[in-house]
Amino acid sequence: MCPIRDIVARISDKWSVLAIYGLGGYGKLRFNELKHKIGDISQRMLTVTLRNLEADGLITRTIYPQVPPRVEYELTELGHSLMQQLQLFAEWATKNGPEIIYYREKANKVIKDRIA
Amino acid sequence: MCPIRDIVARISDKWSVLAIYGLGGYGKLRFNELKHKIGDISQRMLTVTLRNLEADGLITRTIYPQVPPRVEYELTELGHSLMQQLQLFAEWATKNGPEIIYYREKANKVIKDRIA
DNA sequence: CAGTATCCTCGTTGATACTG
DNA sequence: CAGTATCAACGAGGATACTG
Numbered sequence: 355m356c357p358i359r360d361i362v363a364r365i366s367d368k369w370s371v372l373a374i375y376g377l378g379g380y381g382k383l384r385f386n387e388l389k390h391k392i393g394d395i396s397q398r399m400l401t402v403t404l405r406n407l408e409a410d411g412l413i414t415r416t417i418y419p420q421v422p423p424r425v426e427y428e429l430t431e432l433g434h435s436l437m438q439q440l441q442l443f444a445e446w447a448t449k450n451g452p453e454i455i456y457y458r459e460k461a462n463k464v465i466k467d468r469i470a
Numbered sequence: 471m472c473p474i475r476d477i478v479a480r481i482s483d484k485w486s487v488l489a490i491y492g493l494g495g496y497g498k499l500r501f502n503e504l505k506h507k508i509g510d511i512s513q514r515m516l517t518v519t520l521r522n523l524e525a526d527g528l529i530t531r532t533i534y535p536q537v538p539p540r541v542e543y544e545l546t547e548l549g550h551s552l553m554q555q556l557q558l559f560a561e562w563a564t565k566n567g568p569e570i571i572y573y574r575e576k577a578n579k580v581i582k583d584r585i586a
Numbered sequence: 587c588a589g590t591a592t593c594c595t596c597g598t599t600g601a602t603a604c605t606g
Numbered sequence: 607c608a609g610t611a612t613c614a615a616c617g618a619g620g621a622t623a624c625t626g
Binding site: 358359360361362363364365366367368371408409410411412432435436439442443444446447448450451453454455456457458461462 | 474475476477478479480481482483484487488524525526527528548551552555558559560562563564566567569570571572573574577578
Binding site: 533537538540 | 609
C-alpha cells in the first residue's frame with residue numbers, strides 16, 4: 355500500500371543491510387568474499403538477499419563465464435545512495451546506542467528484581 | 471555482539487517505526503488513539519511494541535489512575551532524535567522509492583515472461 | 587565456486603477470550 | 607479503556623545435500 359512502508363520493509367532486513375555494508379566498504383566482491391565479510395550468514399540467505407537487492411536495482415550481478423564460476427557483486431549508484439543513508443543512521447546509532455542500551459539494561463534489571 | 475546491529479534490529483521493526491511515527495506526528499496519544507492511527511496493528515503487537523520502546527527509553531508511558539484507565543504515550547527526547555533520523559530516511563525513500571519500485575516490477579516482469 | 591533444492595524448526599504474529 | 611493470557615498458524619531462516 356504505502357510505498358515508504360514497502361521500501362522500509364526491504365531495507366530494514368538485517369541481511370540486506372549487512373550485504374550493502376559489505377559491498378559499500380569493499381567495493382566489488384565475489385560471492386564467497388562477501389559471505390566471509392558478513393560472517394554468520396548462510397549460503398541460502400546470501401543468495402536470496404542478493405537476488406532481492408539486484409531486483410531492486412541496488413546491486414549489479416556480473417557473471418564471468420569461467421570454470422570455476424566467478425560472480426561479482428557491486429553497488430549501483432542507487433545502492434550507494436542508500437548506503438550513505440545507512441551510514442548516517444549508523445552514526446546516530448553509534449552516538450545514541452549506549453543510551454538505549456543503558457535504558458534497556460535498566461529495564462531488564464527491574465524485571466530480574468521482580469523475579470528474585 | 472555488535473551494538474549497531476542491536477539497535478538496528480529494534481529500529482527496523484515495522485511496528486516500532488509506525489508507533490514512533492504516530493507519536494511523532496500527533497504528540498501525546500492514548501493507547502487506542504495510537505492504535506487507530508496505525509490502523510492495522512493488533513492490540514497485542516501494539517502492547518508489545520510500546521513496552522519495548524519504553525524499555526529502550528524512546529517513549530514514556532504515563533498511567534492516570536482513573537476508571538476507566540487512561541494511559542498516554544509520548545516520545546522522549548531520545549525518541550524525537552530517532553524520529554528525526556527516520557524522517558531523513560523517509561525523505562530518501564520518497565525520492566528514490568519510485569526508482570526501486572520500477573526496477574522491482576521490471577524484475578518481476580522478467581520472471582513472469584519466463585513462466586509464460 | 588556459486589549456486590539450487592529440500593526439508594524442518596523455531597519465532598513472530600494474529601485471533602480470541604478474559605480482566606482490573 | 608487498556609491491557610494480559612493462551613493458542614494456533616504461518617513463514618523466515620538454517621542445515622544439509624546435490625550440481626553446472
